Amino acid sequence: MPAIIQNDVLVYKGSNFFRQRLLLSTLSGRSVKIEEIRSTQDDPGLREYEVNLIRLLDKITNGTRVELSETGTSLYYQPGILIGGQVTHSCCPQRGIGYYLEVLLALGPFCKEPLNAVLQGVTHHDLDVSVDKVKAAALPILLKFILVDDGLELKVIRRGAPPLGGGEIVFKCPVRRHLRPLQWTKWGLVKRIRGVVYALRVSPTMANRVVDAAKGVMLNFLPDVYINTDQCRGSNAGKSPGFGVSLVAETNDKTFYCTEAKSVEAGSGDSTLPEDLGRECGMRLLDEIHRGGAVDSSFQWILALWMALGQKDVSECVVGPLSEYTIKFLQHLKEFFGVMFKLEVLREDEDSDEETVVSQKVKLTCVGIGYVNISKRTL
Amino acid sequence: MAYFERQKTSQNIMKLVYGEFEVGNKTSEHTVESHEDSEDEIGGLFKKVTSSQKSKQKAKDQLDEDECSFFYALDKPVIRDWTTETNKESLINCFVTGKRSS
Numbered sequence: 001m002p003a004i005i006q007n008d009v010l011v012y013k014g015s016n017f018f019r020q021r022l023l024l025s026t027l028s029g030r031s032v033k034i035e036e037i038r039s040t041q042d043d044p045g046l047r048e049y050e051v052n053l054i055r056l057l058d059k060i061t062n063g064t065r066v067e068l069s070e071t072g073t074s075l076y077y078q079p080g081i082l083i084g085g086q087v088t089h090s091c092c093p094q095r096g097i098g099y100y101l102e103v104l105l106a107l108g109p110f111c112k113e114p115l116n117a118v119l120q121g122v123t124h125h126d127l128d129v130s131v132d133k134v135k136a137a138a139l140p141i142l143l144k145f146i147l148v149d150d151g152l153e154l155k156v157i158r159r160g161a162p163p164l165g166g167g168e169i170v171f172k173c174p175v176r177r178h179l180r181p182l183q184w185t186k187w188g189l190v191k192r193i194r195g196v197v198y199a200l201r202v203s204p205t206m207a208n209r210v211v212d213a214a215k216g217v218m219l220n221f222l223p224d225v226y227i228n229t230d231q232c233r234g235s236n237a238g239k240s241p242g243f244g245v246s247l248v249a250e251t252n253d254k255t256f257y258c259t260e261a262k263s264v265e266a267g268s269g270d271s272t273l274p275e276d277l278g279r280e281c282g283m284r285l286l287d288e289i290h291r292g293g294a295v296d297s298s299f300q301w302i303l304a305l306w307m308a309l310g311q312k313d314v315s316e317c318v319v320g321p322l323s324e325y326t327i328k329f330l331q332h333l334k335e336f337f338g339v340m341f342k343l344e345v346l347r348e349d350e351d352s353d354e355e356t357v358v359s360q361k362v363k364l365t366c367v368g369i370g371y372v373n374i375s376k377r378t379l
Numbered sequence: 380m381a382y383f384e385r386q387k388t389s390q391n392i393m394k395l396v397y398g399e400f401e402v403g404n405k406t407s408e409h410t411v412e413s414h415e416d417s418e419d420e421i422g423g424l425f426k427k428v429t430s431s432q433k434s435k436q437k438a439k440d441q442l443d444e445d446e447c448s449f450f451y452a453l454d455k456p457v458i459r460d461w462t463t464e465t466n467k468e469s470l471i472n473c474f475v476t477g478k479r480s481s
Contacts, residue, residue: 014442038443127447189475286461297450323450343392
């Protein structure tokens with residue numbers, strides 16, 4: 001639903017894409033107002049995890065003003081200046097750390113001080129990218145934009161499964177005055193598969209069974225498969241039992257696809273077979289590889305963001321089919337920054353005679369708006 | 380599943396993404412619902428759902444969904460079994476071990 005502008009404030013409705021809106025508001029400096037947040041539901045208003053996100057944004061900015069209505073169904077957000085620096089934040093266990101980490105990752109390069117964030121909470125969640133995935137697939141994308149890696153780091157100190165969490169990570173991000181434009185239209189062929197299986201407060205054999213199943217799927221295609229197991233002990237294993245897997249496929253052009261699967265929450269009644277889990281994750285990875293593109297489908301939006309905020313030059317990337325989330329993000333980008341991408345569907349007609357299923361590739365082209373990080377100190 | 384439907388129909392992806400956004404941001408709600416009279420009624424009882432109504436309904440449904448950045452966000456489709464022979468054929472060329480097409 002497009003925004004309505006009232007006195008230079010963007011007015012939105014509904015709780016969906018809350019994170020996108022606050023993120024873009026913070027970067028663009030434009031105030032947003034979000035109305036009718038879950039107003040028709042039995043439990044109206046903002047959820048705890050969303051309020052928690054506002055807190056986090058408040059910590060890394062200076063001068064942010066937030067007004068919440070009494071019922072919590074409407075919110076006015078006036079962004080401050082991005083500061084960054086040392087932050088410790090305990091994330092709401094309703095969502096994974098990934099929910100918050102993605103925001104920090106998107107804002108990181110534009111802070112005044114290099115970001116050094118300690119996040120505590122649920123490291124693996126069904127709705128959010130896990131910390132392993134961010135590390136494996138998102139950091140290489142940022143690296144393409146900043147070229148020099150001076151202190152880009154994500155360390156998983158403790159893992160924590162839902163519902164109680166207890167995980168901890170450290171995220172460090174360097175600051176940049178501006179991002180480079182990026183041309184990224186080739187992604188090559190998958191050359192190796194890596195993975196991590198973690199087992200928290202469950203029998204270590206679970207991890208090995210997951211490894212076997214996942215490997216069984218991937219070995220159909222490639223011999224270079226290596227999956228690590230991470231047996232966490234004591235406090236490193238968080239507060240809840242659970243296990244899961246993340247698989248990473250690396251191409252010879254440094255594109256990383258990553259997919260994950262995890263066991264169902266303890267206490268929900270269902271149980272997960274490790275074999276099913278490994279196989280499922282393998283299948284998802286194959287599906288991701290099939291869709292292709294220069295970046296993992298979960299991070300298309302972050303690629304679009306950095307392309308749009310680049311120097312005044314042409315950026316060009318080819319990604320797989322756009323996800324619903326990315327489409328919404330592109331719309332939001334247009335509303336906040338006035339950036340419109342040129343989108344083209346590429347079709348490879350080389351082997352059209354076979355009835356093979358070819359996924360649609362989309363070429364994103366845009367001219368950066370020349371966003372400059374004015375807070376960054378220059379020597 | 381939304382994506383496969385979309386893939387079939389999306390001739391113009393620009394329009395799919397930006398669609399109603401072409402003319403810039405709206406400043407206020409000014410579109411007045413045109414009165415659909417009985418010409419759209421089927422059998423004098425039912426009204427045909429127009430595509431604009433459909434998309435409006437969809438937008439309404441999405442309003443308060445949980446935010447999720449995954450490709451298959453909240454719907455968990457059954458993923459094609461890539462290990463069967465025919466599917467494997469089509470996928471193997473994404474790997475270095477596949478046969479060279481050049």
